[in-house]
Amino acid sequence: MREVWTDRPGSIAELRSALAEALDGGRTVLPLASGSEGLLTAMAPEEPVEPGTAVIIATSGSTGEPKGVLLSANALLASATATHTRLGGPGHWLLATPAQYIGGLQVVVRTLIAGTELAVLPPGGFRAEKFAEAAADILRADGPRYTALVPTQLTRLLDAGGPGLAAARAFDAVIIGAAATSAGLRERAAEAGVAIVPSYGMSETASGCVYDGVPLDGVTVEIAGDGRVLIAGPVLAHGYRLRPDLTAQAFADGWFRTGDRGELTGGRLTVLGRIDDLINTGGVKVSAAAVERALGAVPGVREACVVGVPDQEWGQLVAAAVVREGGGPSAEDLRAAVRAALGAPAVPKRFEFVEALPLRGPGKVDRQAVTARFSGASPQA
Known part of the structure; x- marks a missing residue:
């Protein structure tokens, strides 16, 4: 393996540079947090990288088993482009989640293809006042302003009120991902005037690929006979690091078999839960x-x-x-x-x-x- 990035203080600029090279056919990027030696070892850095891989996202998923998701430059760029199309055009972004995860990494990719500013939330616990400070510069910039948060972060901004909530209101769109957005949180955000966009996706789909129930352009969603959500489109990963067995199970005939149950109503996806979340009582x-x-x-x-x-x-x-x-x-x-x-x-x-x-x-x-x-x-x- 040819490139390892860790979240050393001040190194987001290094990641951005490495990603630009990877997207242009250069060295593969494996973004890891400091202290992730176990994940690094599981990714077998001594072994050659699978062809066509721009980024490897190391994840333990919902099972705790380390996996490396292989993403091409085309998949990453397709996701970023479709996101901007859905939100209202290329814009400036605030990176507020860790960049070793796909949601944070895609924030960086989006600024690369748009040629726009990237603001970064400083390390440490999430605080409303720090969010407001980090957002200040791009909220003064011309053009759309976006950020991506997890539900817990949005909840803290709503609870805190003040400058943090005011900053959240000023974004043209706040993508909410990584976990389900409850009906109560949606209502609170609407009442507070925060323009949230709940998203559904995972590392295997190069980040969110369904926004507020509607697939991004180029993405197709179907429901299998067992209720499983199936996804196709240019955003898909091409497999798992050194795991042809898992790759064959999850990726077949252009479809990715998720681990989620869902239903489609009028073309809108509702995720009902994990395939394995049924409790037999x-x-x-x-x-x-x-x-x-x-x-x-x-x-x-x-x-x-x-x-x-x-x-x-x-x-x-x-x-x-x-x-x-x-x-x-x-x-x-x-x-x-x-x-x-x-x-x-x-x-x-x-x-x-x-x-x-x-x-x-x-x-x-x-x-x-x-x-x-x-x-x-x-x-x-």
């Missing part, structure tokens, strides 16, 4: 994502993660970790809401109220960590 299959949506619709619920916990009697119990605003609602309130929305089998038998959900990557909930929290726990009233 007492012989009834319950969608964890559906329970999360029901919980998220209850006033006072900020976030929720629902998992299946092994149980001798039921096979699996439905368990929910919930982040609340203030002191309510109670577990019984939440049970009643889920029962009304989805029926008795979907009602969580265990609740745990937490300050925040554990994360893996930018905005992605670590479901394995949530499941571990319930090990040995007893039902909470």
Whole structure:
């Protein structure tokens, strides 16, 4: 392998330069955060790079197994171009998420093809005042101004108000990705005047490829017989690093088989949850994502993660970790809401109220960590 970039302070300019070279047929870029020696080793840097690879995105995905997603220059450029077309033309961007992940890296690519300014949020925890400071210069620039955030970052801006929220309002579009945007968060953003664009995609699709339910130009979405979301188009990766077996499973006949369930209504995609998120409780299959949506619709619920916990009697119990605003609602309130929305089998038998959900990557909930929290726990009233 010929290029490794890490997130050393001040090195975004180095990444931008390396990406420009890679997009022009030069050295492959493997963006990694400092301290990612394990991921670097898993990418086998001593082995030759697969032909046609401009960028390798190292990811542990939802399974925790390291994988290297192989992206060509054509895929990256197709995604960036289609994004600008959908949003309203090339613009200036604020990089507010880590550049080793596809969502952040594509922000850099978009400024390269547009020849526009790139502002960068300084390292450290996300704070509304720092967001406002980082955005100041490009918000004074001519032309469209964009940024991309994860739901947690948007929530913090809405909570903080003040200069951070004012800056968010000033962007022509704020892409929300990496995790689902709840109905409650959509409503809060609309009420606050923030022009959000919820997106769906992954490293294998060179970042978001469906914006607010509608595929980008050139992208086709279909639903397989088992409810799985299938994606085709020029944005697709061409496989996984040194894993022809995984490549053959996921990529076939021009389609990428995602791990998500969905439905198409009038050409608009709704993602229903992971293929493997079904909880078999007492012989009834319950969608964890559906329970999360029901919980998220209850006033006072900020976030929720629902998992299946092994149980001798039921096979699996439905368990929910919930982040609340203030002191309510109670577990019984939440049970009643889920029962009304989805029926008795979907009602969580265990609740745990937490300050925040554990994360893996930018905005992605670590479901394995949530499941571990319930090990040995007893039902909470």
